[in-house]
Amino acid sequence: MDLEARSLWEDTAQVLMEFPVFEGVKDVDIAIIGGGITGLTAAMLLSQAGKNVLLLEAKTIGLGTTGNSTGNLYSVVDEHLSVLRNKWNADVMKAVVSSRAAAVSLIENTINRYAIDCDFHRQPFTLFAEHLTKEVETFIEDEYDALREAGLNPVILDDAGLPYQTKRALQIKDQAQFHPLRYVRQLASMISEKCEIYENSRVTELDEEKGILKTEKGQIKANHILMATHTPVGNYLIQTLLAPYREFGVAAPLNDPVFPGGIYWGLNDPKHSVRSFRNNGQNYVMAIGDRFKTGQHEDTEKYVSGLKSYLTERLPVSDLSYFWGGQQYRSADGLPYIGKHGERVYFMTGFAADGLTYGTLAAMIVSDQILGKSNSWEELYKVGRFTPVRSAKNFIVENIDVAVQYLKDVPWNVDPEFLSEIKPGEGKVISLDHEKVAVYKDPDWRLHIVSAVCTHMKCVVNWNQSEKTWDCPCHGSRFDVDGKVIEGPALQDLPVKKE
Known part of the structure; x- marks a missing residue:
């Protein structure tokens, strides 16, 4: 598979404004790192309140996690409400549902306020089975009970109403869908008169104590620093409570x-x-799923192929030219971490696959904290909560997994002549002069050689063949073939090595 990763959203969203690269020195009330739905929502809320806000996006607005999402907005969670209720209790489950519903309502109100054209529609949410097992039947019964207790008025259907056979379905109404990239790009354009937005301005250094952020061309001093980066950038203990996963999406005309x-x-x-x-009059269908641990599967193409097979076996599609990958960070106890850390930094992380809604909610909670307003859900999602019983199993499993990645030796401890055996379009980690290096051979047979040691916490990166990236299996940092940071928590690029 030699297709370049590109989402359907990216191909159908116009670039309305190009924002400058940050240069110089500036003092602000609030610095926001990240220009996806989380950062832009926070920028909107805080600038509306009269705060001096500056937002830094490492690439271009919306082309991180937001532009590689599903565009689905819902009150439930991907872990499922019955699981959440068992792990916590019914009151927590209800609070999660009400908080997420409020976030979806904020998105809807923002769309109406700014007349954003992003195909927002209220839609049903349906869980469906293509074949029934005892486990699936039991789950449907448990989830129906949880949905009912949460006040979402579920109904059980004989089939999901899809154009292929399904056996049983569980449905709730009044959820939503939109075009996520159109939404954030138009929102950025609308609020840019009240706050400063910069693109291609990756943070390379952060001094939390002094409130200083550095980019390649400038420096900002801020009273409050919001990390709207999906996972905090830099080294923080909270990263031991977050497990990085990726999943792909594919789309085709139908x-x-x-x-x-x-x-x-x-x-x-x-x-x-x-x-x-x-x-533009063309219908599309997309499939997303089958998540896997970031950086721990060299043969990532099998996940893309599996999604393509899923669609082609059920629907008359052939032009499956869209595919993309999205990253998610899953918390140890099933809830995000949202709120203040230390004197001036705010975390917004652990959204799992529910980031569009949770990201909006996180912006609401953090904005209220900064503005001194009470928030009904601040305590539920607080960063400093300690939940050893609810977190224990996932914490132990994920951190044993991280330890294994530190201790294992990659299987390519070979002579430099092995460089000639790497095929064009492939990457390998090898031992070269007693050092782990990551080697990619491009289609023109040029070698791109960088250190294979992640600059975050010294794990050895692995090759992601589908997306042509170097992915860290420990905390989810990702780098391009020339070692440039694609997404954190790493702040520094992989050092370039000479051939």
């Missing part, structure tokens, strides 16, 4: 049969979600 609107999550393994989208 002319017939008609695919209904709505959010559809499959219950059979491997789990996939499907949805439709219409652009």
